[in-house]
Amino acid sequence: MNLAIPGFDHRRIAVDDEVSLHAAVGGEGSPIVLLHGFPQTHLMWRHVAADLAADHTVIVPDLRGYGASDRPAEVSPETYSKRTMATDIVNLAARLGHRRFALAGHDRGALVAVRAGLDHPEAVSHLAILDVVPTLDMWEVLHGANAAVAFHLYLMAQPPGLPERMIAASADEFFGFFLDAWTKDPEAIPGPVREEYLRASREAVASIVADYRASAGVDIDHDRADRANGNLLRMPVSVVQQDWGAALGYDAAAVWRAWAPDLDHRLTGAGHFMAEEDPAMIVKALRDLLAR
Known part of the structure; x- marks a missing residue:
């Protein structure tokens, strides 16, 4: 199977x-950057990127x-803060000749995309978010036994040493x-792609843990400062997510609307890896966003 x-x-x-980033670049037209999630690489966008490349310049990096x-x-905590990672993406696009671009992110990439929208509104024209809530709200909605669904967040929030050793051991x-556990359609991630995700993650345990550790510390500080200062996502925003609000007992659309006044919020029956499970749905959501 060709993984390119x-x-x-x-x-x-x-x-x-x-720092240099690896990126796949294709197509012609107005630019859109697609950011992957955990535990994946840019390959999670393979179906969506190929479709969008018909009329857009599509930039698909591996995150720092x-x-x-x-x-x-x-x-330092800033090495893998979403602020640093968002600056990576803005600089990446600029080096490819794009000072302004649409941005879509899934999971960890979605948190980077939100930070890019807050810190660099002059660069981000449209923002799409797949299956997360903002970092600060993420910690606020997790409570009691329901928080067990996010056990990995708590593990990787611990100081350097133990989480890296535990994860690397298995x-x-x-x-x-x-x-x-997070897919409703196992065939959406074929064996060779799954093996590539595992290989890439196995080789990056320390940096993946550092990314998550930042989200339990410095990233919260950045979100709190934005909330206190009334900093919002002013561009058109589209959020596509599973019905985590019903599962965890909060109003997901209201959480997002507090950050993004120009919001299109959609629920999906697909699993977490929705860009692979239902790429046509994600392409439609992105095209609808870009038309706003």
């Missing part, structure tokens, strides 16, 4: 003096710390658990 996105070129692009992108050592089982 058909018709896309693969490049390494420096986003600062120390993931896939074939650089994995800098965690020298990396394929750990990352494979989420690939299996």
Whole structure:
């Protein structure tokens, strides 16, 4: 099975003096950047990217710390803050000649996309979010036994050392658990793609944990500052997610509307890996967003 996105070129692009990102780039037209989630790489967008490339320039990077992108050592909480990772993406697009672009993110990539929209509104024209809530709200809606669904958040929030050792000791089982548990259609992630996700995650345990650790610390601080200052996502925003509100007892649309006044909120019956399980639905949501 060819794991490359058909018709896309693969490049390494420096986003600062120390870090380069791997990105697949294809198509022509107005630019859109697609950010992957956990425990995946840019390949999760393979179906969606190929469709959008018919009339858009599509940029599909591996996030800092993931896939074939650089994995800098965690020298401070900012190394893997969503603020730093969002700046990576803005710089990546600029180096490809795009000062303004649409941005879509899934899971971890969605948190990076939200931070890019808050920190760089001049760069992000449209914002699509798949299956998360903002970092600050994520911790607020998890409580009691229901929080067990997010046990990995608490594990990887711990200080450096123990979580890395525990995960590395059974990396394929750990990352494979989420690939299996979070999909409603196992065939959506074929064996070769699943193996690539496992390989990439196995090689990046420390940086993946650092990414999650930042979301239990510095990322919350950044969100709290934005909430206190009334900083909002002013661009058109589309959110597509499973009905986590019903599952965890909160109003998901209201949570998002507090951050994004120009909001289109949609629920889906697909599993967490919706860009692979139902790419046609995600393409439609993105095209609807870009038409606003």
